[in-house]
Amino acid sequence: MWSPDEIASLCYNHFNKLPKRGKPEAGREWTLLAAVVLLTDSSDQKTVQKQVVSLGTGTKCIGQSAMSMKGDILNDSHAEVIARRGGVRYLTEQLHRAVTGQSSDVFCPGAGKGKWTVKPGVSFLFFTSQTPCGDASIFPTTGSQAQPCEPVKAAQNGESERRGLKRHAESELEETRQGPGMKTSDNHSSCRKSGDADEREVITGNKEHNQLNEVSYYQPDVKKVYPPDLHRTGAKCVPDGPTDPLKPGLLYHSVGVLRVKPGRGERTLSLSCSDKLTRWAVLGFQGALLSHYLQGPIYFSAVVVGKGPYNHQAMQRAMRTRCSHVRGLPSGFSIQAPELLQASLEFTHNHTHTESKHTHTQGRISPCGAAISWCAVSQHPLDVTANGYKQGVTKKALGTLQARSLISKVELFHSFLKLRAATEDAQLPETLRGNELRTYWDYKQAAGVYQQAWTQLRLQAFPLWLRGPRELLRFH
Ligand SMILES: [Zn+2]
Structure with a gap:
């Protein structure tokens, strides 16, 4: 039909x-x-x-x-x-x-x-x-895909963490990966803001992450393997409920929860x-x-x-x-x-x-x-x-x-x-x-x-x- x-x-x-x-x-x-x-x-x-x-x-x-x-x-x-x-x-x-x-x-x-x-x-x-x-946008990435919706400012923490990842990545991957969070100019501006403190956090996060997951980003012979990751949403969890763990990879978001849209730096209803x-x-x-x-x-x-x-x-x-x-x-x-x-x-x-x-x-x-x-x-x-x-x-x-x-x-x-x-x-x-x-x-x-x-x-x-x-x- x-x-x-x-x-x-x-x-x-x-x-x-x-x-x-x-x-x-x-x-x-x-x-x-x-x-x-x-x-x-x-x-x-x-x-x-x-x-x-x-x-x-x-x-x-x-x-x-x-x-x-x-x-x-x-x-x-x-x-x-x-x-x-x-x-x-x-x-x-x-x-x-x-x-x-x-x-x-x-x-x-x-x-x-x-x-x-x-x-x-x-x-x-x-x-x-x-x-x-919101919730429908949160799912594991499959290789190089863009975010389903703009990750906006809420992805800022994740962004600095991702910069950390990127520094360890092979430069050839830079071209092809186009992983989550790398797709918007907003993100690039937040990248620039990310400081050393953020990066340290990232690396710690990665270690935790590696214990939980089989893929290591530090092994030189697994260049083509991406660590498991999530597509993200800029929408934040509603107040008084579960929050996002914001951990690297698959543990970034909570799923199945109500979310509010981001506004221009201000909370929306x-x-x-x-x-x-x-x-x-x-x-x-x-x-x-x-x-x-x-x-x-x-x-x-x-x-x-x-x-x-x-x-x-x-x-x-x-x-x-x-x-x-x-x-x-x-x-x-x-x-x-x-x-x-x-x-x-x-x-x-x-x-x-x-x-x-x-x-x-x-x-x-x-x-x-x-x-x-x-x-x-x-x-x-x-x-x-x-x-x-x-x-x-x-x-x-x-x-x-x-x-x-x-x-x-x-x-x-x-x-x-x-x-x-x-x-x-x-x-x-x-x-x-x-x-x-x-x-x-x-x-x-x-x-x-x-x-x-x-x-x-x-x-x-x-x-x-x-x-x-x-x-x-x-x-x-
Ligand atoms: Zn929307």
């Missing part, structure tokens, strides 16, 4: 056709890409129509201090999160069409009053050009993409607000990852094993994780590819600061942001309507309120009746069944899931 490569190529082509605004500068800037793809079976079920309904790019995440009380800033601009938010925007418009009697590609009337369900033969899948950051995808795999990707209108959650039937470092077991651990024991979910919710697949096609704006095209005259390689959101809606499908606000707005305009991204919390909320206003009273879902609902927080809390499922998931699998201050959700 469809292959991972067909999906990857559909998404890359879609990206290529978008205007230049917000795209990385070839050979110097890199980015990540993710997309939500709508699959529609033909009436004879022999073919399937594939359509990108939301696409996102982005690599950044803002720190806690930049978060806004007005819901008008994008806290998390990793491609996966941008793509999902665009997906919610798309679903909101499709529901709006459905409740106003226009044809919808997605929804048909459901069983309960005011409830809608996804049409038979319609499903969604998620594409991401790279292994999601945003969970890693692995964690968020896992949450969507249990609660659906539609979010709390739209669940008012839906008979059940909308799941991704598959997650397809583009070419690059990938490990099926790590994906399974992150997205299935961590919550496979969860019981007592409300009816309609399940813990059936999506099918996990990898494509053999590479995103040409990823880090590895950008590095291969880079020339020294271009300056330092860096992650692209902009995030592109495109979704299949009738008005303003393209939304380009930087630092959580529309790209190009002046400092003075921050906080105004013009500065808001159309996929910010407040804008998605307002689209939802328009949907509510467009719904005839008799068709209004039970949970939206009554006038006491006012703020974003109120409307989310009123989605009782969704909240019940979230509570079960949190209690049984993710008790340490970080929750931002409630005050940040009281806008309307």
Whole structure:
């Protein structure tokens, strides 16, 4: 019906056709890409129509201090999160069409009053050009591979340790190894900072490591053998739980734990993409607000990852094993994780590819600061942001309507309120009746069944899931 490569190529082509605004500068800037793809079976079920309904790019995440009380800033601009938010925007418009009697590609009337369900033969899948950051990115390396996601500052300790390793390595390996942590300019700058103290630590670490593992880096006749090592993630363990041992090789990270994204030197409250995808795999990707209108959650039937470092077991651990024991979910919710697949096609704006095209005259390689959101809606499908606000707005305009991204919390909320206003009273879902609902927080809390499922998931699998201050959700 469809292959991972067909999906990857559909998404890359879609990206290529978008205007230049917000795209990385070839050979110097890199980015990540993710997309939500709508699959529609033909009436004879022999073919399937594939359509990108939301696409996102982005690599950044803002720190806690930049978060806004007005819901008008994008806290998390990793491609996966941008793509999902665009997906919610798309679903909101499709529901709006459905409740106003226009044809919808997605929804048909459901069983309960005011409830809608996804049409038979319609499903969604998620594409991401790279292994999601966080738990799914932690797995043993196999020879020379790039990191699945940028190891960022959190890898600094590991970096100095790796410099230590490198000094003992044969110079010919320098060219071919391209081992973890050696791939980004950020890392190179942290290399320069590494002092002697770091190196001593490294060597001690190596001795320990050699006692535990059969491969020694110091034996001159095993030049071509790399010590066992892990791909790393820049996302740090959430507070109050297990921490990373940060030991060399396979003992660097803890696995199966919740992680927060690194920001620019500042702590963020945003969970890693692995964690968020896992949450969507249990609660659906539609979010709390739209669940008012839906008979059940909308799941991704598959997650397809583009070419690059990938490990099926790590994906399974992150997205299935961590919550496979969860019981007592409300009816309609399940813990059936999506099918996990990898494509053999590479995103040409990823880090590895950008590095291969880079020339020294271009300056330092860096992650692209902009995030592109495109979704299949009738008005303003393209939304380009930087630092959580529309790209190009002046400092003075921050906080105004013009500065808001159309996929910010407040804008998605307002689209939802328009949907509510467009719904005839008799068709209004039970949970939206009554006038006491006012703020974003109120409307989310009123989605009782969704909240019940979230509570079960949190209690049984993710008790340490970080929750931002409630005050940040009281806008309307
Ligand atoms: Zn991420």
